[in-house]
Amino acid sequence: MLRSKILNRIRLLKPVIDRRCMSSASKTPLTLLEVDDKSGIATLSLNRPPVNSLNIDLMNSIIESITEIEGNKSRGLILTSANDRVFCAGLDLNELHKPNQERLKEFWAVFQDVWLALHLCSVPTAAAINGHAPAGGCLLATACEYRVMLPQMTIGLNETQFGYMAPKWVMLSYLSVLPRRLAERALTQGKLFTTAEALDVGLVDEIAASKEEALAKCSTFIDSFSKANPLARSLTKKQIREPDVQKLIADRAGDLKECLEYINSPLLQDGLGAYFEALKQKSRSKAGKS
Numbered sequence: 001m002l003r004s005k006i007l008n009r010i011r012l013l014k015p016v017i018d019r020r021c022m023s024s025a026s027k028t029p030l031t032l033l034e035v036d037d038k039s040g041i042a043t044l045s046l047n048r049p050p051v052n053s054l055n056i057d058l059m060n061s062i063i064e065s066i067t068e069i070e071g072n073k074s075r076g077l078i079l080t081s082a083n084d085r086v087f088c089a090g091l092d093l094n095e096l097h098k099p100n101q102e103r104l105k106e107f108w109a110v111f112q113d114v115w116l117a118l119h120l121c122s123v124p125t126a127a128a129i130n131g132h133a134p135a136g137g138c139l140l141a142t143a144c145e146y147r148v149m150l151p152q153m154t155i156g157l158n159e160t161q162f163g164y165m166a167p168k169w170v171m172l173s174y175l176s177v178l179p180r181r182l183a184e185r186a187l188t189q190g191k192l193f194t195t196a197e198a199l200d201v202g203l204v205d206e207i208a209a210s211k212e213e214a215l216a217k218c219s220t221f222i223d224s225f226s227k228a229n230p231l232a233r234s235l236t237k238k239q240i241r242e243p244d245v246q247k248l249i250a251d252r253a254g255d256l257k258e259c260l261e262y263i264n265s266p267l268l269q270d271g272l273g274a275y276f277e278a279l280k281q282k283s284r285s286k287a288g289k290s
């Protein structure tokens, strides 16, 4: 009786995921999903060149993969990147800059969904961060239960550097990993931590010399739950994460409204435009040099 009450409660917590089709003009899968026959661990690789920036299609593809992993009895999920330089560059700035309003609404709702799906994933989750992970990339990593990162990369919620304040629930994700004082300072500075700094403050759990080693360390973390009952483990995780998740679920429409107003404000659009242009300029001059 108690168990079914808890299960119903957890079901209510789960995001309602509208299974929109995974569309891709290039016909390349935006995520690659591999389940190891021996270990039963699923590896989900982000595969949207050049930098795995999160547009609607990539986020839907991540959600569909998580749903599949939960359904196929995988023992755990490792999130990584098919790109060996960038784990995920965060939200696709094309979706935020001069946005089409209807698309922006859908985009924000899917952004909420992807965080909820990963944050509440029923199997153990670990991120093998094999490249840079700014902003939304850091959010994906912090939604996982464990993080292993390669050297000489950067990670952090750097929103204030390009003129945005991270949404409340994004900040909560950071606060679940970092001590409050440190999180406040890093969020207000828009700090990008190097791998060594991230390990030092506890933003990542381990450093690995190669992607293979990172995947192996993530597998070891997932194996550490071998003696725990999977249902009990998953319910415990969800109970612990419930307060943060409820803050978003209780007012998804309010969050959407607030964010849309904020994103559309001329000051923020100008700041974002300048930031995006500087990124493109940097990329052009890099290409010119090579």
Ligand SMILES: CCCCCCCCCCCC/C=C/CC(=O)SCCNC(=O)CCNC(=O)[C@H](O)C(C)(C)COP(=O)(O)OP(=O)(O)OC[C@H]1O[C@@H](n2cnc3c(N)ncnc32)[C@H](O)[C@@H]1OP(=O)(O)O
Pocket: 050, 051, 053, 085, 086, 088, 089, 090, 091, 092, 093, 094, 132, 134, 135, 136, 137, 158, 159, 162, 164, 165, 166, 167, 168, 258, 259, 262, 263, 279, 280, 281, 282, 283, 284, 286
């Ligand atoms: C009043 C209260 C209201 C409260 C409400 C609050 C709500 C606020 C809502 C605001 C939302 C804010 C949330 C934001 C979260 C985000 O995730 S925003 C995205 C932030 N991302 C970044 O800042 C990363 C930027 N990119 C980089 O730093 C680098 O690209 C890299 C380190 C990831 C990789 O470097 P490198 O390998 O050298 O590649 P580049 O040459 O820089 O880039 C290649 C190519 O990709 C394009 N690109 C890079 N990042 C993005 C991106 N995020 N989106 C789209 N495109 C991107 C870059 O321009 C290059 O393209 P071109 O070669 O120029 O075509």
